[in-house]
Amino acid sequence: MVKGMDSKVESVYVTVSIDTECDHDVNWARSNPLTCHSINRGLPEILQPAFEQVGAVPTYLLTIEVLEDLESVETLRNLKGSFEYGTHLHAGFVEPQKKHYNYAGVDCPDFQSSYPPEIEYQKLATITRKFESELGYKPTSFRAGRFGASTDTINSLQKLGYKVDTSVTPKIKWVEPNGVVDFRKAPEQPYFPGDSIVSVGSPADNRILEVPVTVKPPRLRRQPKWFRPWFATVDEMKAVFEYHLKMYADQKIVTVNMMFHSMEVIEKASPYPQTADEVKRFVDDMQQVLQWCGEEGAQFCGLSDLHSIYQN
Numbered sequence: 001m002v003k004g005m006d007s008k009v010e011s012v013y014v015t016v017s018i019d020t021e022c023d024h025d026v027n028w029a030r031s032n033p034l035t036c037h038s039i040n041r042g043l044p045e046i047l048q049p050a051f052e053q054v055g056a057v058p059t060y061l062l063t064i065e066v067l068e069d070l071e072s073v074e075t076l077r078n079l080k081g082s083f084e085y086g087t088h089l090h091a092g093f094v095e096p097q098k099k100h101y102n103y104a105g106v107d108c109p110d111f112q113s114s115y116p117p118e119i120e121y122q123k124l125a126t127i128t129r130k131f132e133s134e135l136g137y138k139p140t141s142f143r144a145g146r147f148g149a150s151t152d153t154i155n156s157l158q159k160l161g162y163k164v165d166t167s168v169t170p171k172i173k174w175v176e177p178n179g180v181v182d183f184r185k186a187p188e189q190p191y192f193p194g195d196s197i198v199s200v201g202s203p204a205d206n207r208i209l210e211v212p213v214t215v216k217p218p219r220l221r222r223q224p225k226w227f228r229p230w231f232a233t234v235d236e237m238k239a240v241f242e243y244h245l246k247m248y249a250d251q252k253i254v255t256v257n258m259m260f261h262s263m264e265v266i267e268k269a270s271p272y273p274q275t276a277d278e279v280k281r282f283v284d285d286m287q288q289v290l291q292w293c294g295e296e297g298a299q300f301c302g303l304s305d306l307h308s309i310y311q312n
Ligand SMILES: [Zn+2]
Pocket: 019, 021, 088, 090, 145, 146
């Protein structure tokens, strides 16, 4: 274990949280014509086998486009192995106040947190019901599209029975035409939110657990480093992992939460890998760093598993 001599860390968990969506184009508009190769090829042929090889347990956070696509739902139902499914909301594509009915070629950067709280709640209820009707059980993990979550989001998710949210990106403030979310003061390790999405409350009231996307704070004016293939090299991802173990050496549990999109393993389906070679590099880097985390003593689990781990 990379932890130092006087570390109190007893367990290290690694989660892999994946925004799982229809294919996009290099500018983040939805593909035209709309395709779902990232589900039908990406999950069974690329991602799940890659995770199984290194013992990782991914959490696939599903958008409404995926849950409305019959072939994708069939793929999801038939996927074998260890994984969790949760939900991922892009607010402009879900009722009420849905903005787009033909998704092909469309981008809609709306933050869900910029809608009135009751509308946001209904949007979350819609995608939650759709997940349940297609997959037969209730989802318990969630991430907001474009990370556009607020304290209202947390409260709505809790009302809908969710156990874990992973919308918070510490050290980062996001700005879209319809709003701003500011996570610059958010904790870096999982916490039960208090009065606000970025404040720490008590685990006693069965509160939803916030599992932030893992970053390493920036030096000077540079950007934070993500624990994320393509955004960071293998060595940089290892450094992010080591930063968390060192920084939180006084805690019993340390968690590192990788994030990316399912579309990143299909060439030209996101702004990132554009060729088969680049996809291969993406998957190789991801496997290398996860394998290394396992060798360092980390355990892999689904996002929702962390709720009971942190309550005890
Ligand atoms: Zn998304």
